[in-house]
Amino acid sequence: MTTSRNLGVEDATDVRAVPRRSVGQKLLSSGTVLALVVLILFFFLMRPDVFLSFTNVKNILYQVAILAIIAGAQTIVMVVGDFDLSVAATSALAGAVAASLMISGWPIALAIFAALIVGLLIGLANGLLIAYVNLSAFVATLATLTSVTGLAFMVTEGTTLFNLPPEFNNLGQGKFLEIPLPVFIAIGISAILWFVLRFTTLGRRWYATGGNVEVSRLSGVNVRRARLLAFTVAGFVSAIGGVLLAARLGSASAVQGEDNLLFSVAAVFLGMTIVRSGAANLVGTMVGVAIIGVMSNGLNILGVNAYVQQVVTGLIIIAAVTLSSLKTRER
Amino acid sequence: MRTKFKALAAVAAAATLLLAGCSGSSGGGGDASGGSDEPFKVIAFTSGNQTPVGAWWVKAVEAQAEELGWDLTMIQGDFDFQKMNPAVESAIGQGADVILDGYTDVASIGSIVSAAKDAGIPIFAMDSGTEPTDAFAINITTDQQGIVDSTLGALDESLGGLDGKNIMVIGHDPHAGIRLRAGLAADDLEAAGATLAGGEIQKVASPATGRTEALALVADYLTANPGGLDGVWVGWDDAALGAAQAITEAGATGKVTGVDAVSESIAAIEAQGAFLATVEQPWPAILDSLMEHVLAYQEDGTMPDENFEAVSTTLVTIDNAADITPSDKLE
């Protein structure tokens, strides 16, 4: 009989087994989803006559529709393991381009198309800089953000463009079955992004790249192309958000929707706490978006002033993420 | 000929300094037509060049300088005091006869004021504070109380009296003028027997997102208090447009007033929807008046009698909307 080989190593085969959980269990055990539920309950208890009414729920959805789209773009980039600081600037430029073209007489469809192409090109530029020139995502998208905002100022000539064709405005202000169109568009885009991430080889390659670049590369994933595509898609989707925002407000300014950047990152981070793997995911991002929307709306209804709202929003995000990380440490 | 070279050299030196410090600034040169050996040296700065009025002011001052043969150094601040103040101070270090301040609150330019005082250069300002201060030779601004009186008057007339009405006041603290007039409006409303919706002035956190913030604020308020909003007094047009949109979308009947008379709000007034009135601030006339003081000083060193002047404004309603030149279309 030979000597025992690794006397020192713990026999961990019993300890390792992680029990399978049902989807419901998974969601509920997450601090973030719990936070959302608690928030909804809280606001409902404070104003039961108003908070969960059809009008108010519709308002919340309306208010976060654009953010949901931008956050979807951010999700893709974060799945791949990077992040994109230029999403809001791209959306503003896209809105400005569409508005400017329509004001000069271009047909609406063409103007929108041009705006989307602009977004796509910006995303492409980001992707090339990051995947091929190997700049860090932070530096590259920060630079893009600055230049794109400058472009937006140029396109709008420093003012707010308005007087957009009513058919265009209708995209952002029209309703179907009493629900504003942007809500449907946001749902549609989110569904498409979710599908791509979950079911297509492209989406799986994105996850693989974000999970471990080396192993992915060795298994035949073209990591560079994956990252390039992620940023390009993000630029395109951000442009959709920007066009929709312009339609919603009936106007386009260079800095419109600025706060969508930080909120989109916050939403994706909140979403990452929901899944076991800690990877960015679309459903989680939407939960994050919901938290942000519910909070803003609820605090407005309670008449809490804007400065306090900002403080509270930050605190709730910290709380949700901390709760989730505590649970992870228990495992 | 030599003077022209000297002027160019001075401009080149100043421009190099400025290029190091800020973007978007143009070193304007004056044509020394007119016989005097040393052209009148003027430093002009504004932090608000990204707003339509600020952009207009830059162009207008440059045009004046060109016409009068001034040696002008124009510094555009982009709301970035960290960048602008040192640039202006460097220019002061190069020497000047007069400094022009456009739309930059005295509270943010303490270091510039000291530098100017030390160099013995007078500052002629417009819309740079709401109270007399010896930082300026003269500051010509609009009469905030007058603005409040006329807008509240319009609301009073439209609503059939302010007593017992529920009015929301929306302000933005970082802007001195808006802060002052919002406070005055709140006080006067309460004195007239109206209630402030939400119990206090509603603050917008960022001018870039002012329109969407006001939109969400009013929409949520209406959901929480259906039919409970008689009017909204807003400190500036962009946010007022957001408030008006919220009211229209909710199908409510409140009236909204703004300040600035941008083309979009004039169009809204003419459309006779929720947007009731705005205020035209006579910037071109104020600039002319300021220039008179500067020319008097240039002539024989006469300083203005008072260091503060508040000029009256014009209320813009459906009656006179068609005759008003919008502030974002000033030539």
Add this chain to the structure above:
Amino acid sequence: MTILDGATDPTRLEPRPALEAREITKRFDGVHALENAGLSVRPGEIHALLGENGAGKSTLIKVLTGIYAPDSGTLLRNGEEIEFANVRVANHAGVVALYQELSVIPSISVAENILLGDQTPSRGGIVQWKTLRRRARAQLDSINQKIPLGMLAGDLSPVQQTMVAFARALAMDANVLILDEPTASLTDTEITDLFAVLRSLRDRGVAIVYVSHRLEEVFELCDRLTIMRNGQTIVTKDVADSHIDEVISTMVGRNAGELYPDRGTATTTVALTAKDLDGRRVKDVSFEVHRGEVLGIGGLAGSGRSELLRILSGAQKHSAGEITVGETTLPKSPGVPRALAAGIALVPEERRAQGVILGASIQDNIAVANISAVSTMGVVSGARITDITTRGMRDLQIKARTPRQHVSELSGGNQQKVVLAKMLARKPAVLLMDEPTRGIDVGTKAEIYRLIRRLAEAGTAVITVSSELPELIGMSDRILIMHEGRISGEVAAAEADEEILLAYCYGKADAHDNLS
């Protein structure tokens, strides 16, 4: 089942090799990493690749898998010349290397890890999940693993992750597998399972190259072995015709009997006394160690050896008992700085995580641990850092290009030496070492044993924990064995043998009597 090109009947005398490297030369910066090196592995065999660190094993592997292109020499696949432009080409040709750290993508499922990238079944860009799960299951079944497909790969134990990596390699139709130290952190049961899988793969005709420092394993598992030294291939033999000592001497180029230095004589001065120590597992432990003595501590997993060391070093609180160093009795929870100040230094088990700052240079690592020795009033002296580092590198024979080289680029053995250098610069009264030679090649092990002996001769009391009984016997003066938190036996190393020690490990206190 994979049908192999050139598959052979193992009874034929000279079967065509699945993968062969001939006369490979590779130079880096003018230094020969490989010189006429070669390796030939047949289908259906497990072939060990042996050699000290720096012998050229990993460079050869990188050539075999397409990471490096050789300067000269040929690669043959099933007898035909081939060139691997990069790793993907090698993988497509069925040659796959598996490393400990690079095995799985932790954030995605087991099934996806197995059929990754090119292997993912899809139609028109849409992943065919059912097909994917079916094929993944099939691969796992073929190596008898019941790992759940839906689990995140990051939740698996190290051996399970290795199995997933196997499954992925098999999914790529790999029939040459190269394994680099696959048993480093596995339990006995896991190693047995791994060997079973390897044998079944071999029986299917897969060619396996097995790189390991663990000679007992090699002799248990492998069919043939190749020994490298200084970038050259020295010999290839059947394992059945080889003997461990001979292999060691071929690897190090000198007599294996010299592995352990002579024992010393401990002084009678007590360096450290532990009295009635209680911890989480540790119960009622009392002992003494003298200046100049090497005290070895052994025991099974969970016996409390590592915890004992952590308690002694101040890294962990003890709930009862006393530790005395020289004249000073340490307080209950001394904390590491206190213990260090009292003269107790610990060289931890996980050097990568706990011992060295991988991203920093050698001299920075040493400086950090000795910051007061290299600075005056808060200002660090470059000269003193260089001084301490050069002395450390010379004393310990750390093989590196310059003191500024990053520790992460050094071999495991040299990394361990940096850790030692850090500690030694402090000249501790008591040096605690937890598994000091884990994952280190034989040659460096010998050097470390010698260093420990030198330290002891200079007066340090050394306490080392080791899982390898031969090592305990070889390097210690005296051995304590722990069992379930208590000391179950004490033997002078000169009188110890593995059977006695093992008996103590299992708590058979009367073992000694039974065996005499």
